[in-house]
Amino acid sequence: MQSVAVRGQRLRVAITSGPNGPGREPRIPLLLINGIGASLEALEPFVTALDGAVEVIRFDPPGVGGSPLPPGPYRFTGLGRLIAGMLTELGHDQADVLGISWGGAVAQHFAAFHRDRCRRLVLVATAAGPPMMLARPAVLARLMTPRRYLDRAYLERVAGNLYGGSARTDWATASTALHEGQRNGPSRGYYYQLGAVAGWTGVPFLPWLRQPTLILAGDDDPIIPLAYARLMHRLIRDSRLHVYPGGHLGLLTEAAGLAPVVDGFLAGP
Numbered sequence: 001m002q003s004v005a006v007r008g009q010r011l012r013v014a015i016t017s018g019p020n021g022p023g024r025e026p027r028i029p030l031l032l033i034n035g036i037g038a039s040l041e042a043l044e045p046f047v048t049a050l051d052g053a054v055e056v057i058r059f060d061p062p063g064v065g066g067s068p069l070p071p072g073p074y075r076f077t078g079l080g081r082l083i084a085g086m087l088t089e090l091g092h093d094q095a096d097v098l099g100i101s102w103g104g105a106v107a108q109h110f111a112a113f114h115r116d117r118c119r120r121l122v123l124v125a126t127a128a129g130p131p132m133m134l135a136r137p138a139v140l141a142r143l144m145t146p147r148r149y150l151d152r153a154y155l156e157r158v159a160g161n162l163y164g165g166s167a168r169t170d171w172a173t174a175s176t177a178l179h180e181g182q183r184n185g186p187s188r189g190y191y192y193q194l195g196a197v198a199g200w201t202g203v204p205f206l207p208w209l210r211q212p213t214l215i216l217a218g219d220d221d222p223i224i225p226l227a228y229a230r231l232m233h234r235l236i237r238d239s240r241l242h243v244y245p246g247g248h249l250g251l252l253t254e255a256a257g258l259a260p261v262v263d264g265f266l267a268g269p
Contacts, residue, residue: 004059006085012066013086014040016047016056028119029055030266031087031095033103033110035125036197037146037190039065041181043100045252049259054266057095059086063189073195076109084114096266098122100251101223102193105129108202111211121211122262125221125248127228128235129201135223143223146190149178164220165247166254177252206235213239214265216258218246240265 004013030050032043040058047056061079062070083106087095097118099107104126111118135143142148142162148155155175160168167174213236217229226243233241242261246254 004086004089006082006089009062009070009082010068011062011082011086012040012060013090014058015090016058027054027267029057029092029095031057031083031097033083033097033099033106034058034061034064035101035103036143036193037064037149038178039183039185041065041183042177042252044181045177045255046259049255051259051263051267054263057087057090057092059083060183060185061189061193063192064185065183067185067189069186069189070192073192075196076106076200077113079106079196080110080113083110084117087117093117094119096120096122098124098262099126100124101126101248102197105197105200105202108206108209109200111209111213112202112205115210118211120266121209121213122216122265123213123232124216124251125218125224127224128203128206128232129197130199131201131203135225139222144194146184146187149182149184152179155179162222163248164222165218165245165250167247167249168220173253174249177249203235206232207237209236210238212265214262215239215241216251216261217241217243218248218250219243220246221248221250223248 001014004011039060060067094117097107104123111121142158156171159171159174163174215229215233217226233239244250251258
């Protein structure tokens with residue numbers, strides 16, 4: 001765990017380095033961009049399940065987890081520059097990029113506007129914004145507040161209908177994914193994240209993405225219906241779609257099954 005200063009903004013960063021030994025070929029690092037409101041600790045189950053030879057970089061966006069608030073609201077353009085600067089500070093010209101949910105939108109933007117810094121792209125439980133309408137209004141309303149990160153009793157009531165998949169029958173799975181080790185930042189950081197994605201759309205530039213892209217989507221995701229993953233697959237030329245049985249938190253709750261899919265994609269020709 002370390003703190004990296006980029007353009008006057010400090011970012012809390014965690015790096016998990018694979019073993020470097022004889023016969024091991026150097027591999028490009030994997031950068032993870034988390035969902036809205038979640039600190040880098042939430043991705044621990046997935047990182048643990050990945051191939052140990054891969055260097056994994058996680059970070060808290062401004063105002064989230066252990067990263068201090070920025071001076072004011074930001075957009076994806078500025079966040080993309082921060083991410084590029086962070087990679088430079090860490091000594092990397094390029095990375096594979098995986099984004100989940102809100103982080104998937106950031107990853108699309110980064111891949112489009114910082115093309116040379118992103119070798120391969122993995123999009124998990126995410127969409128490309130309007131005109132792709134996301135969840136039903138009742139589901140969207142629950143995403144407008146960080147309450148589920150702060151109130152376990154509230155999460156118990158809404159987890160099934162909000163996240164789908166295993167959360168429908170075992171809300172404790174979702175609670176563990178969102179609360180175990182989670183470091184909550186100020187509520188303003190959450191609302192800055194909402195503001196960053198408001199009005200954003202990646203639909204016009206999806207056909208121009210040149211990175212090989214893996215799309216992971218659950219068949220029971222109330223937040224991102226499967227139809228949008230299929231549409232993204234059609235729009236991104238060099239993409240493949242993997243549908244898993246589960247919901248929005250599948251990368252965390254079913255990490256053991258999905259990590260090998262990601263490993264295979266990143267290590268492929």
